[in-house]
Amino acid sequence: MAEEEQNYDFSTIEKKWQDFWERENTFRAEDQSDKPKYYALDMFPYPSGAGLHIGHPEGYVASDILARYKKACGFNVLHPMGWDAFGLPAEQYAIKTGTHPSLTTQANVDNFRRQIKSIGFAIDWEREINTTDPEYYQWTQWIFLKLFQRGLAYVDEKPVWWCPNLRAVLANEEVVDGKSEVGNHPVERRNLRQVVLRITAYAEKLLAGLDDLDWPDSTKRQQKAWIGRSEGAEVQFAIDGSTDHLTVYTTRPDTLFGATYMVVAPEHPLLDQLVVSEKKEEVDAYVLAAAKKSDLDRTDLAKEKSGVFTGSHCINPVNGEKVPVWVADYVLISYGTGAIMAVPAHDERDFEFAQKFGIEIRRVIVHPEGNDEINELPYPGPGVMVNSKEYDGMAADACKSKIIQDLEAGGTGKGAVNYKLRDWIFSRQRYWGEPIPLVWVSLNDYERAKATDGVLKDLIPEKAVTTDKEDQVLYALPLPPSELPLRLPEVENYQPSGTGESPLATISEWLEVWFNLESGKSVSRTEPMPEGDNWVPATRETNTMPQWAGSCWYHLRYIDPKNPELLVDKQKEAYWGGPDFYIGGAEHAVLHLLYARFWHRFLYDEGVLANPEPYKKLFHQGLILGEDGNKMSKSVGNVVNPDVVIDAYGADSLRLFEMFLGPLEAVKPWSEKGIEGVHRFLRKVHRECLRPKKHNSAEESSKETLKVLHETILKVTEAIEDLRFNVAISQMMILVNHLQKIDSYSIDTLKVLLQLLAPFAPHLAEELWETLGSQPSIVNQPWPEARKELLVSDEVTIVFQVNGKLRGQGQFSKEIDKDSVISAAKADAKIQSFLEGKEIVKEIYVPGKLVNLAVKG
RNA sequence: GCCCGGGUGGCGGAAUUGGUAGACGCGCUAGAUUUAGGAUCUAGUGUCGAAAGGCGUGGGGGUUCGAGUCCCCCCCCGGGCACCA
Numbered sequence: 001m002a003e004e005e006q007n008y009d010f011s012t013i014e015k016k017w018q019d020f021w022e023r024e025n026t027f028r029a030e031d032q033s034d035k036p037k038y039y040a041l042d043m044f045p046y047p048s049g050a051g052l053h054i055g056h057p058e059g060y061v062a063s064d065i066l067a068r069y070k071k072a073c074g075f076n077v078l079h080p081m082g083w084d085a086f087g088l089p090a091e092q093y094a095i096k097t098g099t100h101p102s103l104t105t106q107a108n109v110d111n112f113r114r115q116i117k118s119i120g121f122a123i124d125w126e127r128e129i130n131t132t133d134p135e136y137y138q139w140t141q142w143i144f145l146k147l148f149q150r151g152l153a154y155v156d157e158k159p160v161w162w163c164p165n166l167r168a169v170l171a172n173e174e175v176v177d178g179k180s181e182v183g184n185h186p187v188e189r190r191n192l193r194q195v196v197l198r199i200t201a202y203a204e205k206l207l208a209g210l211d212d213l214d215w216p217d218s219t220k221r222q223q224k225a226w227i228g229r230s231e232g233a234e235v236q237f238a239i240d241g242s243t244d245h246l247t248v249y250t251t252r253p254d255t256l257f258g259a260t261y262m263v264v265a266p267e268h269p270l271l272d273q274l275v276v277s278e279k280k281e282e283v284d285a286y287v288l289a290a291a292k293k294s295d296l297d298r299t300d301l302a303k304e305k306s307g308v309f310t311g312s313h314c315i316n317p318v319n320g321e322k323v324p325v326w327v328a329d330y331v332l333i334s335y336g337t338g339a340i341m342a343v344p345a346h347d348e349r350d351f352e353f354a355q356k357f358g359i360e361i362r363r364v365i366v367h368p369e370g371n372d373e374i375n376e377l378p379y380p381g382p383g384v385m386v387n388s389k390e391y392d393g394m395a396a397d398a399c400k401s402k403i404i405q406d407l408e409a410g411g412t413g414k415g416a417v418n419y420k421l422r423d424w425i426f427s428r429q430r431y432w433g434e435p436i437p438l439v440w441v442s443l444n445d446y447e448r449a450k451a452t453d454g455v456l457k458d459l460i461p462e463k464a465v466t467t468d469k470e471d472q473v474l475y476a477l478p479l480p481p482s483e484l485p486l487r488l489p490e491v492e493n494y495q496p497s498g499t500g501e502s503p504l505a506t507i508s509e510w511l512e513v514w515f516n517l518e519s520g521k522s523v524s525r526t527e528p529m530p531e532g533d534n535w536v537p538a539t540r541e542t543n544t545m546p547q548w549a550g551s552c553w554y555h556l557r558y559i560d561p562k563n564p565e566l567l568v569d570k571q572k573e574a575y576w577g578g579p580d581f582y583i584g585g586a587e588h589a590v591l592h593l594l595y596a597r598f599w600h601r602f603l604y605d606e607g608v609l610a611n612p613e614p615y616k617k618l619f620h621q622g623l624i625l626g627e628d629g630n631k632m633s634k635s636v637g638n639v640v641n642p643d644v645v646i647d648a649y650g651a652d653s654l655r656l657f658e659m660f661l662g663p664l665e666a667v668k669p670w671s672e673k674g675i676e677g678v679h680r681f682l683r684k685v686h687r688e689c690l691r692p693k694k695h696n697s698a699e700e701s702s703k704e705t706l707k708v709l710h711e712t713i714l715k716v717t718e719a720i721e722d723l724r725f726n727v728a729i730s731q732m733m734i735l736v737n738h739l740q741k742i743d744s745y746s747i748d749t750l751k752v753l754l755q756l757l758a759p760f761a762p763h764l765a766e767e768l769w770e771t772l773g774s775q776p777s778i779v780n781q782p783w784p785e786a787r788k789e790l791l792v793s794d795e796v797t798i799v800f801q802v803n804g805k806l807r808g809q810g811q812f813s814k815e816i817d818k819d820s821v822i823s824a825a826k827a828d829a830k831i832q833s834f835l836e837g838k839e840i841v842k843e844i845y846v847p848g849k850l851v852n853l854a855v856k857g
Numbered sequence: 858g859c860c861c862g863g864g865u866g867g868c869g870g871a872a873u874u875g876g877u878a879g880a881c882g883c884g885c886u887a888g889a890u891u892u893a894g895g896a897u898c899u900a901g902u903g904u905c906g907a908a909a910g911g912c913g914u915g916g917g918g919g920u921u922c923g924a925g926u927c928c929c930c931c932c933c934c935g936g937g938c939a940c941c942a
Binding site: 218232331341342343586671678683729733 | 869870921937941
C-alpha cells in the first residue's frame with residue numbers, strides 16, 4: 001500500500017507541466033496548417049492594480065476547455081490572450097503619484113500574466129497583444145483614419161458628462177444614476193468639442209446583421225432595443241401666418257386627425273420664430289430652466305409634465321385645422337425632428353399633458369368590439385378609424401400607409417424611419433489613450449492640401465471636418481498612415497487642462513507643428529520651419545480615443561500580431577477568419593459588442609476583411625458571487641483571490657470547481673467547502689492511478705465498467721459541445737466512483753478517463769498519463785470515441801405505474817412485447833393491491849420504459 | 858411602467874419531442890480505521906408517518922393515462938430599457 005501514501009502534490013505537478021508546455025511550445029497556433037482551425041477568444045482583461053479576481057478565470061477556463069477539447073478533436077487551435085490596457089485607473093494613479101501610466105500598466109500586466117499562467121491555460125503566448133503598445137495602436141489609429149476618410153468621423157460641440165473629481169469627461173454609459181461608474185463621483189453637463197463617429201450610418205446594417213449571429217437572445221434584443229428602429233412618417237405642418245413649416249416625426253400617421261396640439265423641444269431651432277411677443281418672457285424662462293436640467297433630471301421629473309404655449313398655431317395638413325404649438329421638455333431635440341404632433345386620445349404622455357393643460361382630447365380610433373373598458377382613453381391599441389373623414393371605418397393599421405401615400409401626393413409628408421441610436425462620442429479629454437491622428441489647419445492651408453498631389457489628397461474626406469477655435473474656423477487634416485503610430489508624448493503633469501481639454505493640450509512642443517501638405521510629415525514648431533514649399537503651421541488634435549477603441553478590433557490582431565505592414569495579413573485572415581467562440585461578461589452586451597461590430601463591418605465594407613461580422617458565436621459567463629451571496633467587492637471583504645486558492649488546492653481544482661459551480665451562464669456563489677469537494681475528486685483520481693494492482697493491461701474492463709466508461713465518453717463529449725461543463729464533471733465523478741468500488745479494470749479505461757479529464761484538469765491529467773507509462777503530452781491524443789453499442793444492455797427495467805404513480809418495476813429482455821409486460825405488471829403483487837376493486841380503463845405502454853394502468857372506482 | 862431570464866431538498870445544482878423528480882457535489886447522521894485529529898472507507902439523508910401510505914419542483918387553476926416540463930392567472934427574485942413620439 002506504499003503507493004497510496006504518495007500525496008497529490010499539485011504544486012510540483014502544476015509547475016512541472018506549465019514548464020513543459022512552455023518549453024515544448026505545446027499551444028502554438030500554426031498559421032499554415034491542413035487542419036481545420038478553431039479560434040477561441042476571451043474578452044481580454046483590463047490589467048488593474050488589484051490583480052485577477054476569481055471571476056476572470058471563469059470565462060477563460062470555459063474557453064480553455066473548448067480549446068483543449070478541439071485540439072484533441074484534430075483542430076488547429078488558437079487561444080490567445082492580451083491586455084486592454086488604456087484606461088482611467090492608471091491615469092488616476094499617475095495624477096496622484098506622478099508615475100507614468102505605462103509603468104503602472106507594465107507592472108499590472110506582468111502580474112496578470114503571472115496569474116493567468118498559473119492557471120495553466122492553453123494559450124499561445126507568442127501572440128500576446130497590448131492595446132497601449134504603439135505597434136498595436138498604430139492600427140487603431142489607422143482604422144480611425146479610414147473612418148475619417150469616409151466621412152464617418154466629425155467634430156461637434158456636444159454636451160458631455162464632466163466629472164470634477166476625476167477631472168475627466170465621461171461617456172453616457174460611464175455614468176450611472178448621476179454618478180461616475182468609476183469611483184461613484186457626481187457628474188455635471190458641459191459643452192465640449194468632441195470627435196464623433198457616425199455609427200448611425202450603420203444602424204440598419206448593425207440591426208440586420210444580428211439575425212445571423214449565434215448569440216444569446218437577450219443580448220440580441222438589447223442591441224435591437226439600443227438601435228431602436230421605428231417606422232412612421234415625417235409630416236409637415238405649415239406654421240400659421242408664416243411660409244415656414246414645422247416637421248414632426250410620428251409612428252402613428254393614422255392618428256393625424258386626433259392631433260389637438262403640437263410640441264417642440266426647448267432647443268428647437270424654430271422656437272424663437274414660433275413664440276409670440278406676449279409669450280416670450282414665459283417661454284424664455286422655461287427654456288432656460290430646461291437647459292439647466294440634464295437629461296437625467298428631466299427623466300427624474302418625468303412624473304409631472306410641464307410646458308408653455310408659444311402663442312402660435314400650425315395647420316394640420318389633413319384637415320386644415322389650426323393646432324396650437326407648445327414647448328415642453330418631454331420632447332427631446334435629439335430624437336426624430338425634435339417636434340411632435342400630440343394625440344392625447346391615443347398616447348399616454350400626450351394624454352397626461354392635455355389633461356393638465358385642458359387641451360382637447362379627440363378620439364380617432366375605436367376598438368371594433370370595444371366595450372367601455374377597452375375603449376378607455378388613452379387608447380394606444382389597434383382599431384377602426386373614426387372622426388377622420390374619408391378614412392372613417394378603415395382599419396387603423398392599414399390606414400397608416402394610405403395616409404402616408406396621400407401625404408406624399410400632397411407634398412406634406414413622407415414615410416420615414418428613425419433610430420434611437422446616437423452617434424458615438426469617440427474622444428476623451430485624457431492622456432492615457434490613443435492619440436487621434438489629426439491636425440488642424442487654416443481654411444487656406446486646407447484648400448492647398450486638397451490641391452496638392454501627395455499622400456494626403458485621397459485621405460481627406462469629401463466634407464470638411466471643422467471646428468471653431470478662438471473665433472477662427474480650423475480644418476482637420478489626417479496624418480498619412482506612413483506617419484503612424486502617432487505616439488503619446490511624455491508629459492510632466494497628467495492633470496487635464498483647466499478648460500477640460502486633455503493634458504496633451506498643455507505640451508506645446510508636441511501640440512504645435514510644422515505640417516507638410518505633400519508628405520504628411522510633421523516637425524515640432526520648436527524647430528525652425530523646414531526647407532520646402534509645403535510646410536504649414538498646424539495644431540494637433542489633443543483628444544485621445546476611448547478605451548473601447550482598442551477592443552474594437554483586437555480579435556483581428558491575434559491572427560497576425562506582429563505584422564508591421566498590415567493590420568492583418570489577407571491569407572492569415574482567410575485561414576483564421578473570426579473567433580469560433582467568444583466569451584465574456586453580459587455587461588458588454590451593447591457597447592463593446594456594438595462598437596466592435598461597427599468597426600468590423602466598416603472594415604469589411606472597405607475590403608479590408610472578408611466577413612462582415614466579428615463574433616459568430618457569443619456566450620456570457622455568469623457572475624461568481626462571494627460566499628455570502630453578494631457581489632464580490634473589496635469594501636464588503638468577500639473577494640476571493642485566485643492566488644490563495646491555487647496555493648491551497650491547486651490550479652486544477654480551481655479550474656474544475658469554477659466549472660462545477662453550476663451552469664456557465666448562471667450567477668452563482670463561491671464556496672470554500674465546494675472546492676474541497678472537487679479537490680477530493682482529483683485526489684481520488686490520483687489515488688486510483690497509483691494503484692497498479694488494480695490495473696490490468698491484458699484484460700478488458702468488465703462489461704459493466706465498459707458501459708459506464710462509454711456512457712461517460714458520450715456524456716462528457718456532448719456536455720462540452722453544449723457548454724454544460726458542470727454536467728460533464730458530474731459524469732466523470734460517477735465513473736471514478738465506479739472504478740473505486742470495483743477490484744480491477746483495464747488500464748486503458750483509466751487512460752480514457754484521463755483524456756476526458758485533461759481539458760478540465762490538464763496538469764494532473766498530464767502527470768498521471770505519464771505515470772501510467774504513456775508519452776506526453778496528453779493534449780496530442782485524439783479525443784476518445786464512445787462505442788454506443790456498449791451502452792445498450794440486453795435487459796431493461798420497466799416501471800409500473802397506476803394512475804401515473806410509481807408502484808413497482810420489473811426486469812425484462814429488451815425484445816419483450818407489450819402484452820407480456822402488461823401481464824407481468826398486472827401480476828405484480830403490489831400492483832394488484834392498487835387494482836383491487838377497481839376497473840382498468842386504459843393501459844399505456846411506453847416501450848422499454850413504463851407501463852401505466854389507468855383505473856377508476 | 859415596459860421587455861427579458863429565473864423560482865426544484867439544509868446548500869450549489871441534475872432531470873424538458875410530457876414518462877422512475879432530486880443525478881453529482883457540499884452539509885448532516887451513524888459506523889469502520891486511527892493514540893488523537895486529519896485523511897480515507899461503509900451506510901443513510903426531500904417531507905409527514907411506527908408502518909402501510911400520504912404529500913412534494915413559488916401559489917392557484919387547466920390540458921393529459923401521466924406535468925418540474927404544455928396552457929391561463931397571480932406572487933417573488935435577477936437583468937435590461939425607460940418621456941424615443
